[in-house]
Amino acid sequence: MAKVKRLNSQDAGFKEILLSSLSLPMADDQAIDAAVVKILSAVKDQGDSAVLELTQKFDRLNASSVADLEISRHDLERAYLSLAPEQKNALDIAAKRVRAYHEKQKIEAGCHSWEYEEADGTRLGQKVTPLDRVGIYVPGGKAAYPSSVLMNAIPAKVAGVPEVVMVVPTPDGARNPLVLAAAFIAGVDRVFTIGGAQAVGALAYGTQTIPSVDKIVGPGNAYVAAAKRRVFGIVGIDMIAGPSEILVICDGSSNPDWVAMDLFSQAEHDEQAQSILLCPDSKFIDQVQASINRLLPEMPRAKVIEASLVNRALLIQVRDMNEACEIANAIAAEHLEICALEPRQWAEKIRHAGAIFMGNYTSESLGDYCAGPNHVLPTARTARFSSPLGVYDFIKRSSMIEVSEGGAQALGLVASTLAHGEGLQAHARAAEMRLKK
The missing domain is CATH 3.40.50.1980 (Nitrogenase molybdenum iron protein domain)
Known part of the structure; x- marks a missing residue:
């Protein structure tokens, strides 16, 4: 039986316990x-x-x-x-x-690529190349x-x-x-x-x-x-990826077997993968734990799943779904499932997640294989500042600047003033030499 650690967001020291549970022990780096x-x-x-x-x-x-x-x-x-x-x-x-x-x-x-032209004929833009x-x-x-x-x-x-x-x-x-x-x-x-x-x-x-x-x-x-x-x-x-993660926000309306299997879907990757459930319904959390105990023995990778669940998984009772979203933003998980009757309502409150899976029929595994969006996602809370792998990761941008003779008169004065202020006289002279006498 894989007894998963239970937490309650109202307990003293919850935030500290949660953050320490998210961090991995230092390997022999x-x-x-x-x-x-x-x-x-x-x-x-x-x-x-x-x-x-x-x-x-x-x-x-x-x-x-x-x-x-x-x-x-x-x-x-x-x-x-x-x-x-x-x-x-x-x-x-x-x-x-x-x-x-x-x-x-x-x-x-x-x-x-794109560009635009100003009134004096100066053209500015950006060139995009793979x-x-x-x-x-x-x-x-x-x-x-x-x-x-x-x-x-x-x-x-x-x-x-x-x-x-x-x-x-x-x-x-x-x-x-x-x-x-x-x-x-x-x-x-x-x-x-x-x-x-x-x-x-x-x-x-x-x-x-x-x-x-x-x-x-x-x-x-x-x-x-x-x-x-x-x-x-x-x-x-692209990124330095850590162990895989799944965070499930559930309002208690889902099938507990589905939720348990979704937690398994990341736990089976390796022993350091992390699966977390946030739910305001304590009875539903009990049902998920019972589903875990019943379904685990039939899984081919049961030993890996059990080690991951026992060592790193969390079943967290929250005050309500609003608090669940607040905690989810603090966790900034790689995969975030919202198993609820109105998933888009709660998705609006999510700021930090690698990918958001909305609704009871949207298992994370569909995203892994065939939904369409990329499954290369930020882990270890880097979803706070990183994005999924995408087309934008395989291009680069070059600024395009073509200043007209008229534009050089106005911009030259601005550049000259700022360059002298920075003590860079050659910069100033380069702009001034193009000014009409």
Whole structure:
């Protein structure tokens, strides 16, 4: 039986207990970082030979060259064609929906160039261009995530990125056909069967075989996260992702079995994932705990789910739904479900969440796979200042300025005055030389 920790928002010290429950115990970050520094240094200095040696060491792949670790587009297509019809259909539908959502996002989210002209003929605007080359990291080993391929590669392609390079570890040479098929559907250009910090280093620095990229996106383990943090500045990165999270706000009108299974859906990721329920109805919370106890034994990943629920999950009784929304904003969860009769009423009160799932029929798992919006979301309360991965992450903006002769007369005087005030005489002179005598 997975006895989940119960809290009441009216108890003394509740806020402090909640915040301490959200934080993770510090892992051996220094040891991980030290190992990553060595790996990155080796890849930077030795290129292909380091990548080959590290791949043989960690993934037990015996290849004579890094070129042997690349999967051709033809092989990706063969993987797609080899799928069972239901798998192929599911991937096709998911990819179509993810692509449609991000194409709409491109239109609505300021991902296009624009300019305007002032009365004196001065033209100002912004030029939007896609990144030249992007690297996506796809986890392998214990689990395979074709959905991550779609969510990372499709918005890059919708943004117009000419070349997407994917890295995916294949320990002992085990290639997942769904992952390769997803790469084919998403339009990934090159795929290398490498992983870990060495894959991040190869994408950041480039090797004799693997091209350097402008940005690296996608989830990974602690070593991948540490490597991404280290190479940031040389390349862009999407985010440093922590363990997965789900927060369910419920008014007590939902099916407790549904809520319990939604909590399981994040808990099954790993032992450090966090599942939280906020509800004003204590009897409903009792029902959810009973559902957890009844449903858990039948889950294939019961041990992982139980460890996550016992160590990190919370069942919190709140005063009312308004307070639930206040607490949800403080938590700023990756996934926020609102299981209530009037979900949009409460969604209006939410300011901080990676993704908001409204209504009893909107399970978080639909967002993970096929609803359309991106499932790469900010974790560890970073939803307070971060957004889901999107088309906007694969473009950059350049300011466009074309000042007319008339505009230079007015603006030159302003710039001259401000430049002299800052003690930058060359700045002032540059503006003054264009003034009519």
